[in-house]
Amino acid sequence: MQTFDLTTADQDFIAEVESRSHQNLKTCYQCGNCTAGCPYTFAYDYSVSQIMRLIQAGQKEAVLQSRSLWLCGSCQSCTTRCPNLIDVALVMDVCRHMAREAGYATERAVKVFVDSFLKSVERHGRAYEMGLMVAYMTRSGRIFTDVDLAPTALMRGKLPFKPHPVQGREQVARIFERFRQGGING
């Protein structure tokens, strides 16, 4: 069993998660309802209720390095079923933001996918699936991912070769630009 030294609680970390999520984390009494309903537990290193406990105990490094943050599917089961009305999925999201800002990416393929997706939106104004696949393969070096699906999708006319033009493309690009300039935590 893994043990954590509770005297090393990082109070600033606890406060930051609370203020960015607007949730009162002290009310979590470890009933485990969130974990019971979480479909991703099999793939997690820490279950979602363990993440909640680690946050309460101020174990910043353990939380921000957890692979679970990157694998949470935001399915809202935990939020819907928490008896203390904690928006648990939001807490997971906030920790994921903090992990990203701190430079962690313990599930690198997931981060590369997210980055490729947003690059595609910044460039075209819309998600362009064909371009996204190519960008993802290039950046991740995982050439063979899903190549088996491309012929099926192409044959059914589901992967247009060209992005659809959005006139407001520049407006969308400016959203990203201003976001980067602003250094917003949200």
Next chain:
Amino acid sequence: MAKIAYYPGCSGLGTSVEYDSSTRAVCRALQVDLVDVEDWSCCGSSPAHTVNHVLSAALSARNLAQVEGMGLDQVATPCPSCLTNLRTAAHKMAHQDFRDQVNALLDIPCRTNVETKSVLQVFDEQVDPQLILSKVVNPLTGIKIACYYGCIMNRPPVLMRFDDHENPMAMDRLMCALGAEVLPFPLKVECCGASYGIPRGDIVARLSGKLLDAARRLGADCLVTACPLCQMNLDLRQGQINRALGENFQMPVFYYTQLMGYALGLDRTELGLNKLCVDPHRVLGKIKQPVPVK
């Protein structure tokens, strides 16, 4: 019915073209007056909210502002992921601080007086069931179906405010009215693996595999979905799932609008049944006394 703005979502131009075209066809048949959101852009989908909530809300709010510019106060989308993002943006922007941060990223500020609904909710709440019944020419008698809503169409209930969050029934009711035998599917709101198909295919194989298995054990002829991502994971990836799990699923996965259109006798090309990866014709052949369609 008053005009409703329509937000197709990016996948409607690609992997879910048949959802978009069948939705439009069914709306036309049921006199739901949709007008496309002018020059709509991506809502940010799930990647944006995993990076930052202000960025995510701004990508969505640009579209809400477009709807406001059209003088409309309702927007409908077929996609639950778009629905969640647009609703979350409006919900969070009720707080002045957050709204200011979002509007600072936008060219045209968003006032958030637009309500976003799923097209399913519009059918459920704004279309007279008698009108639907009166238009059925091809009842779905003889097929057993499992309705799968996906994890976010009804959750969390404080945000989505539609149907039951553990046992939603809107799609069940529709399919039942069209004559299908609707089975009590226990995994209606379980997650299919979301957008992890590309970076972590193993997760999708396991979670979507569980759904296919439950539907099969229930004796369903097919699954019926309301989400482009769920449909893609269950249909386009069904071969991958079979290989990963050593299974042999051959379960057609329809969009509910395709079956609605089929029952209403709408133009087959608009329903896009040939876009489905797992061939649905064997199942459609089970429908009793099909009436020939012009």
